[in-house]
Amino acid sequence: MKLMRFSLYLNDYETEKLFSTLRWLFVVIATLIFYVPPFSDNITTNKAVFPFLLVSGVIYMLVTQIALIRARDDKRSLQFILKAGIIFDFFALIWLMFLSEGIHSPLYPISILFVMHATIYWRTKGALISLAVFSMVYLLMGMVTVNLTEFQHYFTLSLNLFFLWIIGLFGALIMLRERAHYAQKEAYHHLAHRDYLSGLFNQLSFQEKFRRKVDANESFTLLLGDIDDFKKVNDEFGHLTGDEVIRKVGEVFRTLSETYKGQAFRYGGEEFVIILPHSDDHVIHQFLNDLYSRLETLKPLPISMSFGQAETTEAKDPEKLIALADQRLYVAKKSGKRRTCLTNDELFIPSAG
Secondary structure, three states, rough: OOOOOOOOOOOOOHHHHHHHHHHHHHHHHHHHHHHHHOOOHHHOOOOOOOHHHHHHHHHHHHHHHOOOOOHHOOHHHHHHHHHHHHHHHHHHHHHHHHHHHHHHHOOOOOHHHHHHHHHHHHHHHHHHHHHHHHHHHHHHHHHHHOOOOOOOHHHHHHHOOOOOOOOHHHHHHHHHHHHHHHHHHHHHHHHHHEEEOOOOHHHHHHHHHHHHHHOOOOEEEEEEEOOOOHHHHHHHOOHHHHHHHHHHHHHHHHHHHHOOOOOEEEEEEOEEEEEOOOOOHHHHHHHHHHHHHOOOOOOOOOOOEEEEEEEEOOOOHHHHHHHHHHHHHHHHOOOOOOEEEEEHHHHHHHOOO
């Protein structure tokens, strides 16, 4: 029985999901403070303005939640959501504190999370800027709402800011160190699982993902391919041109496999593997036509490839599936190249471009 792996290392998307969940929790806490006894009986709040903040906050969080789901694979949109979330958190926190006893607000501890949030995405600069901006606004809040010459007010303000800076800076230091460790771990994983030349996942990654899919009883199509006469490319045009061909083939495989919701791998040398979700013959033929048309217009040299297909409906053993695809690749090569031997042992020959 496999044990579920638990890790506190989160990428940007997972971290923002966590902060998004925390926002809903703080909405519940704020609602308790403003409306539910004994909290509302013992804490002075402005109940006339709070509903506007509550409604606008809920709308913002719903929109952000939807946008976050859609932006999972869009790094540019994700970065915009991350930064917008930090700014929203700042204004929402200041507004909530202003409506609930100002510098004495029980919501003040959330300011530490605001600093941590800014530190995650803006690093040291984010920590210092968030601390400085919050401190200035907090001081201004004190000057507007209370008499800072009275001991209980200036003592609370000074102590809160002192501990915010201490906890904020130490927390930022720890967080930056852990994020750097996570980035280093990701870099090592990338080097171990990516082929540096083609940019595709390598054979190690293929074996892991392939076996995981088989063990999970997933249905998929396996295409094992080989560049036709690649030795002639190296002999006639040089190894630098050969490397450029591998690089360009990798780009074609990556973009096209993503379009068809699959994954592409460099199996070794001039061999490549594509895993596609189980599809009917029409989709497979369309994929192969798209692939061949792109390879025939490849720069710096047009190339052809031969493929062998295997399906999980034929065998559940990983070695057997690869052997089937390899046998059909051999058949495609012997039959004249620039073609694919399908699971029914028929040959798919793309139309001339």
